[in-house]
Amino acid sequence: MTEEILYTSLLKGAIIGDLPYANYTAYGYAKQIKNGQLLVQNIPTIYNKLILIYGNLLEKEEEDDLEVLLQSPEKQRIIDYLLYLEEIYSPYFLRLISNRCHEVQLVYDNIASRIKSWHFEDKEIKDLKTAESNGDFDLAGNVYKKMEANNNLAIIELHKKTEHPVYQYVISRNGTKEDSDATWSVAFSAFSKRLKIIPYKPIIVGFYEWRPVDTDKEKKATIFTYFIEICHHKWIDEIRRRTRIDGRELKGLSDYDQSLGGCIDEINDFYELEDLKFRLKRAIEKLGGTCKKIINSKYFGGKFGDGQTSKETAKEIDRTVGTIDNKHPKCLEELRTLMTLQIQ
Amino acid sequence: MMITDKDIRDIQAYNKGLLPPHREERFKERLLTEPDFKSKFDELNPMLNALEEINFENKIREIITKKVIDYEPVMQEMIAPQKVVPIYKHMWLYVAAACVLILVVIGIDYNKNQKLREELLVIQNKEKARQDSLKVVYAQEEKLKAGKDSFYYSGHGKFIVNNDSLKNLKAPDNQLNNPKNKNEIVKKSIPEIKNIDIKDNLEDEENENPEVSSLNGQNQFSRTIDIVFIDPFFKTRKYNTIEKAKVNVRFSKNNLGTNNQTGSVVFILQTNTFNLTIFDKEVFNLLRKNDISATQKTEESFLLEFGSKQLEMNIKTRVIK
Numbered sequence: 252m253t254e255e256i257l258y259t260s261l262l263k264g265a266i267i268g269d270l271p272y273a274n275y276t277a278y279g280y281a282k283q284i285k286n287g288q289l290l291v292q293n294i295p296t297i298y299n300k301l302i303l304i305y306g307n308l309l310e311k312e313e314e315d316d317l318e319v320l321l322q323s324p325e326k327q328r329i330i331d332y333l334l335y336l337e338e339i340y341s342p343y344f345l346r347l348i349s350n351r352c353h354e355v356q357l358v359y360d361n362i363a364s365r366i367k368s369w370h371f372e373d374k375e376i377k378d379l380k381t382a383e384s385n386g387d388f389d390l391a392g393n394v395y396k397k398m399e400a401n402n403n404l405a406i407i408e409l410h411k412k413t414e415h416p417v418y419q420y421v422i423s424r425n426g427t428k429e430d431s432d433a434t435w436s437v438a439f440s441a442f443s444k445r446l447k448i449i450p451y452k453p454i455i456v457g458f459y460e461w462r463p464v465d466t467d468k469e470k471k472a473t474i475f476t477y478f479i480e481i482c483h484h485k486w487i488d489e490i491r492r493r494t495r496i497d498g499r500e501l502k503g504l505s506d507y508d509q510s511l512g513g514c515i516d517e518i519n520d521f522y523e524l525e526d527l528k529f530r531l532k533r534a535i536e537k538l539g540g541t542c543k544k545i546i547n548s549k550y551f552g553g554k555f556g557d558g559q560t561s562k563e564t565a566k567e568i569d570r571t572v573g574t575i576d577n578k579h580p581k582c583l584e585e586l587r588t589l590m591t592l593q594i595q
Numbered sequence: 596m597m598i599t600d601k602d603i604r605d606i607q608a609y610n611k612g613l614l615p616p617h618r619e620e621r622f623k624e625r626l627l628t629e630p631d632f633k634s635k636f637d638e639l640n641p642m643l644n645a646l647e648e649i650n651f652e653n654k655i656r657e658i659i660t661k662k663v664i665d666y667e668p669v670m671q672e673m674i675a676p677q678k679v680v681p682i683y684k685h686m687w688l689y690v691a692a693a694c695v696l697i698l699v700v701i702g703i704d705y706n707k708n709q710k711l712r713e714e715l716l717v718i719q720n721k722e723k724a725r726q727d728s729l730k731v732v733y734a735q736e737e738k739l740k741a742g743k744d745s746f747y748y749s750g751h752g753k754f755i756v757n758n759d760s761l762k763n764l765k766a767p768d769n770q771l772n773n774p775k776n777k778n779e780i781v782k783k784s785i786p787e788i789k790n791i792d793i794k795d796n797l798e799d800e801e802n803e804n805p806e807v808s809s810l811n812g813q814n815q816f817s818r819t820i821d822i823v824f825i826d827p828f829f830k831t832r833k834y835n836t837i838e839k840a841k842v843n844v845r846f847s848k849n850n851l852g853t854n855n856q857t858g859s860v861v862f863i864l865q866t867n868t869f870n871l872t873i874f875d876k877e878v879f880n881l882l883r884k885n886d887i888s889a890t891q892k893t894e895e896s897f898l899l900e901f902g903s904k905q906l907e908m909n910i911k912t913r914v915i916k
Contacts, residue, residue, distance in 0.1 A: 270612065307608045308615055343615050350612070403658055410659040423842060436655040468838045527645040550646050551653055558650055561600065576600035583603065587642055 254474050257372060257405050258446070262358060264402025265443040267351040272392055273304045273340050281333035284326060294329060296319045299562035299572065299590045303334050308343060340569045341388040348391050350377045358447050412434065417482040424486060438482040490531060506569065527590075534589035542582035545575060598635045606636060607643060 280297055281288035289297075298321050302314060309317065320332060355376055371593040375394050382391035416436070535546055548564040559567070561575045568575075608614045609622050626633050 268611075306604060307613050310618065310621075314601065345615065346616075406658055416660075432656055432660055433652075435659060436652040439655050440652050466623065481730065502876070521604070524645065524648065527641055528649055531645045531649065550650055579600050580598045580603060583598075583639060583642065587638060590642065 256519070258474060259410060260398075260401040260405035261409070261443065262446045263355055263375065264405065265446050266354045266358070267348065267395070269400060270344065270347050270351070271304055272344060272395055273337075274392055275337065276304055277301065277333040277336040277340070279328045281337070283319050284333075286332055288375065291324065291326065295320065299560055300334075301336070303560050305340055308336070308339060320345070342386075345383060345386070345388055345391050348379060348395055349383045352376055352577055365378065380491075380510065404450065406439070409436050409475070409478060413479050413482065416479050417486075420479075420483055422487050426486065430486070430489070434482055434486045437489075438478065442478055488525065506561045530590045531586070537589050538582070538586060539569075541568070542585055545579055545582050546586065549575075549579060598632075598639070600899070602635075603639070603643070606639060607647070610640070610644065611648075 280301075285427065295318075295434065298318055301317065302309075306314070308451065317565070320329060323329070349381060355373075359373065359376075361480060368371070375398055414431075417435055417438075418428065418431045421427075421434055426434070455553045535543065538546060545564060548559050549561070549569050550558045552559040552564065552567065561572050561579070564570075565572045565575045605614070605618075609619065614622060626636060738836060
């Protein structure tokens with residue numbers, strides 16, 4: 252994978268991100284009910300799945316109506332409603348992906364306006380524009396899935412190239428393998444936010460200059476070196492925090508992040524968020540039994556650690572879905588209180 | 596004010612820009628008109644952002660530690676941004692050019708061999724004709740001795756043999772030396788095959804006496820041996836019929852929804868005997884949403900059934916087994 256592909260894949264992944272994509276789920280259910288493949292008594296079980304995917308389209312009252320409707324014996328009404336959901340979902344998805352696609356195009360235009368020798372011709376963005384102009388939902392969905400896959404492959408590629416140097420650095424500074432992985436993921440989170448502002452220009456074949464646009468300082472390096480440097484700084488940050496926990500004095504922040512391309516405001520915001528994350532993790536550890544389980548399951552559970560639905564959470568901790576939905580806001584309140592106490 | 600689970604989901608969707616326009620408007624309106632909700636929003640928002648951030652980091656950690664790739668190898672299809680670089684930097688271009696050159700040379704060589712094979716086929720066919728003619732002579736010996744013309748039908752056409760054509764006829768050495776041959780006298784009197792007339796599919800059904808007709812029109816139907824033997828060979832291959840049976844149609848999901856060069860949807864049905872290519876978006880959408888069965892109706896058409904709809908389609912391309 253070349254640096255260009257790596258960069259554009261990560262950029263698209265960062266901007267387009269995780270969009271909900273249904274892929275004819277409601278239509279599929281409607282067809283199953285019509286053909287008798289989904290039994291009447293099992294229809295209410297699809298409610299959570301529908302809410303997970305189509306939930307953003309509905310108000311609270313509409314969600315309640317849907318739940319009642321799914322429990323009713325009127326098969327045709329259920330089928331009609333599912334088809335209606337499908338009908339309004341596709342334009343919604345297309346609008347979402349189009350908006351994000353325009354953001355990517357803006358970044359491309361911005362780079363092209365400053366670096367004359369570059370002409371961006373991105374097939375996927377082009378395909379999405381075609382899908383938008385033709386109202387082709389299927390094409391948009393396919394391109395989206397491809398972009399998502401490419402983003403994951405790019406992350407793995409970046410990790411493959413930078414894993415060892417980061418590991419060496421962390422290990423040589425009292426860290427472990429787990430620390431190394433955690434540092435990598437935290438650094439990637441910061442890196443993905445800067446992708447928009449670190450365009451590059453070629454120096455010689457295989458080497459590029461990653462240059463932040465907001466500062467006068469230039470950082471001449473490959474994208475991998477640039478990323479490794481962020482990892483180094485993240486690990487230093489972590490050591491500082493650990494030092495503070497031990498009661499020792501925290502040294503002032505160095506100016507290295509400025510050299511990486513952030514302006515002062517951005518750095519301040521960034522440290523605020525980092526601090527918040529740190530306090531949040533400690534507050535979750537202090538939470539009570541059920542709340543801790545609910546928060547962990549709803550926000551960090553699942554296959555990829557990116558959260559589960561209320562139904563999945565209910566099944567995991569052996570409670571009803573209603574209990575989870577009622578307790579979830581209260582747990583967040585409790586979490587916030589614990590975080591506030593940490594500051595005091 | 597107690598915030599609900601739905602409110603939290605709405606805040607998350609609002610932050611990510613995932614609310615549909617009408618709901619986004621109402622959400623903003625609610626922030627303006629309900630101070631309690633606004634204060635809850637302000638309190639929870641930073642925490643939800645931080646949760647989202649940790650969530651993202653977890654996801655990344657999961658990807659890099661497990662390296663779970665459930666995806667097809669799509670990287671080859673990706674097109675990188677084009678950049679302007681001096682040509683000498685593209686060493687791979689020279690390598691590719693060399694590869695193409697090698698392939699061309701191999702192709703020419705292959706083509707030459709192909710021609711040689713065809714020539715060999717012609718020679719073999721000529722030899723076959725000679726063998727057939729000899730068989731005629733052996734079989735019709737008595738007729739020929741009585742001064743009558745004789746006919747012989749082989750798989751390659753109709754042979755006409757008369758006394759004139761036998762004047763310079765000569766049997767090949769292998770025939771003469773074969774101890775199993777019964778008619779030694781005839782063999783010795785056949786010097787060489789020169790004037791055997793061969794006709795391709797000359798059966799004239801309307802003529803009551805095709806033998807006489809053929810005899811009279813002997814010259815006008817004369818053709819060279821090369822043509823006679825090569826044509827039927829290719830004809831047989833070209834018009835090989837498709838077996839008439841119900842076929843199971845299966846989708847090639849890789850081709851669904853892709854674009855061809857002209858921009859219309861391409862969809863390929865793969866059956867056990869042939870591929871059917873469809874360039875029609877409407878048909879594609881119908882096929883996409885229904886179970887399909889396909890039955891061959893005639894040799895040149897197919898009946899596709901999906902749901903309650905039926906569609907008769909002509910076969911445009913087919914791959915012979």
